[in-house]
Amino acid sequence: xxxxxxxxxxxxxxxxxxxxxxxxxxxxxxxxxxxxxxxxxxxxxxxxxxxxxxxxxxxxxxxxxxxxxxxxxxxxxxxxxxxxxxxxxxxxxxxxxxxxxxxxxxxxxxxxxxxxxxxxxxxxxxxxxxxxxxxxxxxxxxxxxxxxxxxxxxxxxxxxxxxxxxxxxxxxxxxxxxxxxxxxxxxxxxxxxxxxxxxxxxxxxxxxxxxxxxxxxxxxxxxxxxxxxxxxxxxxxxxxxxxxxxxxxxxxxxxxxxxxxxxxxxxxxxxxxxxxxxxxxxxxxxxxxxxxxxxxxxxxxxxxxxxxxxxxxxxxxxxxxxxxxxxxxxxxxxxxxxxxxxxxxxxxxxxxxxxxxxxxxxxxxxxxxxxxxxxxxxxxxxxxxxxxxxxxxxxxxxxxxxxxxxxxxxxxxxxxxxxxxxxxxxxxxxxxxxxxxxxxxxxxxxxxxxxxxxxxxxxxxxxxxxxxxxxxxxxxxxxxx
RNA sequence: GGCAACGUAGCCAAGGGGUCAAAGGCGGAGGUCUGCAAAAUCUCUAUUCGACGGUUCAAAUCCGUCCGUUGCCUCCA
Numbered sequence: 001x002x003x004x005x006x007x008x009x010x011x012x013x014x015x016x017x018x019x020x021x022x023x024x025x026x027x028x029x030x031x032x033x034x035x036x037x038x039x040x041x042x043x044x045x046x047x048x049x050x051x052x053x054x055x056x057x058x059x060x061x062x063x064x065x066x067x068x069x070x071x072x073x074x075x076x077x078x079x080x081x082x083x084x085x086x087x088x089x090x091x092x093x094x095x096x097x098x099x100x101x102x103x104x105x106x107x108x109x110x111x112x113x114x115x116x117x118x119x120x121x122x123x124x125x126x127x128x129x130x131x132x133x134x135x136x137x138x139x140x141x142x143x144x145x146x147x148x149x150x151x152x153x154x155x156x157x158x159x160x161x162x163x164x165x166x167x168x169x170x171x172x173x174x175x176x177x178x179x180x181x182x183x184x185x186x187x188x189x190x191x192x193x194x195x196x197x198x199x200x201x202x203x204x205x206x207x208x209x210x211x212x213x214x215x216x217x218x219x220x221x222x223x224x225x226x227x228x229x230x231x232x233x234x235x236x237x238x239x240x241x242x243x244x245x246x247x248x249x250x251x252x253x254x255x256x257x258x259x260x261x262x263x264x265x266x267x268x269x270x271x272x273x274x275x276x277x278x279x280x281x282x283x284x285x286x287x288x289x290x291x292x293x294x295x296x297x298x299x300x301x302x303x304x305x306x307x308x309x310x311x312x313x314x315x316x317x318x319x320x321x322x323x324x325x326x327x328x329x330x331x332x333x334x335x336x337x338x339x340x341x342x343x344x345x346x347x348x349x350x351x352x353x354x355x356x357x358x359x360x361x362x363x364x365x366x367x368x369x370x371x372x373x374x375x376x377x378x379x380x381x382x383x384x385x386x387x388x389x390x391x392x393x394x395x396x397x398x399x400x401x402x403x404x405x406x407x408x409x410x411x412x413x414x415x416x417x418x419x420x421x422x423x424x425x426x427x428x429x430x431x432x433x434x435x436x437x438x439x440x441x442x443x444x445x446x447x448x449x450x451x452x453x454x455x456x457x458x459x460x461x462x463x464x465x466x467x468x469x470x471x472x473x474x475x476x477x478x479x480x481x
Numbered sequence: 482g483g484c485a486a487c488g489u490a491g492c493c494a495a496g497g498g499g500u501c502a503a504a505g506g507c508g509g510a511g512g513u514c515u516g517c518a519a520a521a522u523c524u525c526u527a528u529u530c531g532a533c534g535g536u537u538c539a540a541a542u543c544c545g546u547c548c549g550u551u552g553c554c555u556c557c558a
Contacts, residue, residue, distance in 0.1 A: 017485085035558070043558085080556070118488070146527045156514060159484095164554075168483045211556080233558030237485085240557090264486080265552060274557060301494065306487070315492065324506095327520080358495095366495050370505035377505095381521060401484045452516055459518070470519055 009064065012227075013304060014237060014260040015161050019362055022229055022259060027405050030061050031256070032229035032360045033219045035236055036118070038075040039099035040084050044280035044308060045295065046233075046266040046273035048110060052229050052296055053263050053304045053363075055112045059409045060359050071222050072115040073215060074100050076122050077208050082197055085324045092198050096122075100300075106283040110292045111411040117222050121214040121384065125200045128209045132189045140250040142179040146192035146205040152185040155246045161260060164240035180389065187243055189213050211245035219256070220248060227405055230257035234305075235272070237262055264307040273310065279308065293326075293412050294319040300365035300410055320410075325372060325402065329416045331382040332399045336392065342399040347395040351375065355406065374434045436467055443469075 008021035034300065036055045037043050061068050076096040085092050100120075107114075120130075132148055135141035140154045151164060152249055159165055166185055189212035193199030199206040209217075225248070232241065241260065248256040265272045268279040286295050298318040302308040333339055351371065358367035379398050385391045400415050406415040443458040459469055462478070470477045 009521090014485090037558080047558050078556085102531090123550080135504070162553075163484055165483085168554080233554065234486085235557055238553055262556070267551075270550080271554070272557085276557075298493095298507090303495075306494090309493090311493095314507085317493075321506055331521095364495075366505075371506055384522090427486085449517080450516075456517060468519075471515075471517085472520080 009061075010362055011259050011261055012362050014234075014259075014262050020259060022170065022228065024066065025224075025226055025258065028067060029069070029224040029230065030066045031227035031272055032058065032071070032225060032231060033215070033227060034070070034072045034115075034230075035215060035232035035240070036072040036074050037099075037103055037190075038078045038080055039096045040078065040081040041099060041100055041275065042282050042284075043106060043275060044275070044282055045286050046280070048283050048295065049266050049299055049304075049308075050231065050233050051107060051112050052110060053365075054261070054298050056300070056365065056410050057111070057229075057231075057261075058362055059411065060363070061406070063409050064360075064445065065162075065355070066423060069117075069223060070115045071117045071119065071219065073218050074103070074118060074120045075214060076100070076120045077198065077214070078121075078211075096120075106287075109284060109287045110295065111414065113411075119218040121218070121220060122198075123459070124210065124214065124217050127221055128213055129190075129200075129202050130245075131213065131217045131220070133203065134251050135189065135247065135264045138250065140247075142182065143190075143191055144206045145208060146207060147180055147188060148190035148204055148210075149181055149186040149370075150243065150245065150247055150250075151182065152187070153183050155250050157249065158185075158246050159242065161245050162242045164238060182462070187212065187239065189247070190222050194333060212240055213247060216242075216244045216248040216251075216256070219244075220252070225252040225256075226254045229256055229259045230261075231261040234262035234264060236246075263304045264302075266310055267307055268310045270309070286315065286447050290315045290319050291322075293322045296410060296412055297322050297369065300369050300412075303366055304363060321373075325376055326378045326413060328382065329399060329403055330382060332395050333416065335382055335386055336395065336399075339396060339399045339403075341396050343393060344392070344397060344400075347394060348401060351397075351401050355401075358411075359409070365410065372406055375402060430469055436462070437477060440469065440478055444476060447471075 009018040010021050012018065013020045022030070032054070034050060037047060058068050058070050068415060074096075081092065081095055084090060084095055086404065096428070104114075119339075132141060135150065135186055136148070138145065139151070141148055141150050141471040190204055190207050190213075191210050192204075193206045193208060197208065199208055219230070230244075237260075245256050267273060268281070271277055271279065294315055298310075298314055299308070355368055356372055358364045359370065375398050379385045379394060382395065385395055401447065403413050403416075439458055439462060443455045446452070446458070462469060466480055467478050467481070470479070
């Protein structure tokens with residue numbers, strides 16, 4: 001099978017457990033929905049995994065020529081927000097506005113692009129009410145004392161996504177004893193308001209949307225009844241996505257999404273990173289300490305479906321590895337003055353084919369990362385390659401491949417400067433900097449006089465101040481270590 | 482208990498019937514270069530893919546059992 005004359009992109013569909021070709025509902029266009037954060041708290045790097053991976057997938061689909069409509073919601077009506085409001089006396093709107101802002105900041109720091117649409121649950125309450133009414137009319141939902149529940153037995157396909165049987169759910173340890181429910185597996189579409197809670201008027205009285213309905217509603221409004229990709233962490237498979245699917249498909253009779261994509265959990269110390277476990281690292285902490293490229297590389301180095309364990313040692317490794325690629329790019333920049341791609345030959349075409357082959361196959365980012373390192377190795381050292389016939393053209397192609405193709409897709413290597421990824425030095429260090437510059441010049445003078453005893457004293461003393469000196473052919477550079 | 486994944490070198494991690502005596506990264510060993518130190522670079526670093534059976538001309542790759550790890554079954558990316 002071919003699409004646009006090329007091999008199709010295949011992705012593992014959670015529902016079938018198999019790789020399936022991505023065949024757009026509308027030719028040339030991919031509509032995808034990724035479940036976003038509940039805005040009651042700062043997010044951690046576990047939350048960053050789907051953000052980074054599916055942002056990259058989006059970029060890749062665009063690279064492959066699709067127009068992508070990317071929706072990621074903000075859940076701004078939720079029990080946890082209400083809890084926080086009650087516990088800390090914060091105003092509801094202030095909490096949600098604050099954490100939406102903070103989330104955006106974090107995403108910006110990670111280099112994650114804004115979605116095309118970032119809908120908020122609270123802006124879609126009228127549509128939610130209509131959606132629920134539709135379900136009631138079709139016999140898939142029922143109202144009971146101000147609450148509305150989805151009737152799980154009314155949807156024959158329930159459990160298809162998460163590979164569960166309704167009976168198995170009941171066999172599970174916890175059985176919901178809510179007397180208003182007709183079936184223990186039934187779940188809330190509309191919740192009755194308690195005093196002081198944010199609420200909206202509805203045919204069933206004052207209340208608010210339930211846990212899963214928002215995504216169904218916003219997806220249908222913004223992307224239509226059926227779209228191409230629905231994605232999120234694999235902890236959302238059940239019940240969140242199963243329930244979304246049940247609601248939407250009961251109403252429309254059409255499949256909600258063609259492909260269900262789920263990323264593996266980020267773990268720390270052998271268990272899932274979660275606020276409840278307390279093993280969390282905030283995104284801003286990780287980015288500040290290691291830079292966004294390190295975190296992104298780390299995540300791309302593991303296939304998105306596998307669980308991965310976070311550790312500072314790994315982050316250090318990827319920081320070092322990323323620096324290697326940046327150094328390679330920087331050398332090309334320095335050697336060529338300007339790096340525009342002038343001509344592509346078979347070399348680039350082949351690399352590009354390797355890249356798309358890897359990414360077409362269930363978004364195999366580890367292979368794409370390996371391709372970058374193979375290329376760096378192949379053309380290093382830069383000076384030596386440059387001296388060879390065709391070397392300059394090859395370097396331009398490599399630069400383009402790594403920075404403008406792989407880099408753009410994976411959101412990497414945007415800043416090749418030496419300090420990128422490190423904490424920005426405070427402004428008031430300039431006096432200190434000039435002093436160090438002076439000492440370096442002094443040492444250079446000793447070196448030119450072959451007074452190595454004194455030059456080594458200066459190296460050692462500066463090292464004590466965490467200043468690392470690097471002697472090169474064109475002078476000495478120094479960095480804070 | 483049910484469901485779903487996963488187990489590959491010192492560590493991280495691709496591959497997923499022959500082209501694999503298994504990519505890439507980190508680390509380690511040795512060499513080159515440099516006054517020193519770095520950086521860079523070269524070579525080496527898994528006869529083997531959790532264990533045991535089976536299918537096959539052929540398995541790390543398919544099937545079965547077992548052992549181990551994780552996730553979901555409750556809000557969770």
